[in-house]
Amino acid sequence: MKRAFTLIELIFTIVIIGFLAVIAIPKFMNLTTHAKNASIKSIVTSIEDSVENIHAKWLVDEDFVWDPDGDGDDDLNQTSGYPKYLDSGKDESELFKYVLKIPIYACGNKSQSCWREYDDKRYEYIYNPNKILRLDYNSSNGMLECVDGVGITKEECRELIY
Numbered sequence: 023m024k025r026a027f028t029l030i031e032l033i034f035t036i037v038i039i040g041f042l043a044v045i046a047i048p049k050f051m052n053l054t055t056h057a058k059n060a061s062i063k064s065i066v067t068s069i070e071d072s073v074e075n076i077h078a079k080w081l082v083d084e085d086f087v088w089d090p091d092g093d094g095d096d097d098l099n100q101t102s103g104y105p106k107y108l109d110s111g112k113d114e115s116e117l118f119k120y121v122l123k124i125p126i127y128a129c130g131n132k133s134q135s136c137w138r139e140y141d142d143k144r145y146e147y148i149y150n151p152n153k154i155l156r157l158d159y160n161s162s163n164g165m166l167e168c169v170d171g172v173g174i175t176k177e178e179c180r181e182l183i184y
Contacts, residue, residue, distance in 0.1 A: 058135065059182055062147055062155065065118075065126060065137075066166055066183045069108065072121040073164040077103045090120035104164035112139050146171065155179055 080086045080103030087096045088105060097106050097120070109119045116125035117137050129136035134150040143159040145166070156171035157179070168179030 058149065063183050066157070069118055069121055069166060070164065073105060073108075076105055076121070077164055080104075099161045102162050102164070104161050106161045107143065108159055109139065112142060114139065117145065144169075149173075155182070157183075 076088055076098070080088070080098055086098075088098045089095065090097060090105075091110060098104065099106050105120060108121050109117050109125070115128050115130065117128050117139055119125035126137050129138040129148065134148050137145060137147050139145050140156075143161070145157045145159070147155040147157075149155070152173050154172040155174050156169045157166040158169055159165075160167055166183075168176045168183070170176050171179065174182075
């Protein structure tokens, strides 16, 4: 006697698979956005941690000189002890190279999903042309501060990175 699945068993299995697909698909739809947001938060945290380490060295050692560009000048804000700059300036191919061991590559020819410095100490992450996150570096307190971007408000930025 041959054993086979009944029509009821097959229909029941198809319904369960369909139900699982309805639950699972929305979870994966925003996976790329969540990954980008996690990457942004990780980069901002790494920058701020590195800046705090430099500041801590300045607090402990009164003769501490921080000269990442090798020009012989101390590149610390002498009143606060935080770095004056995070990198060598606008239009560079690598960002945050003064404070990160492995710098972030700037947009270059890309127009989305990348970082760029759009003005001295002003950075942006370009999701796409309609959604741009903007951060300003403040050398008085060593913080990357959210400003209104394109399609992202200052409050949305704060929720994303803090």
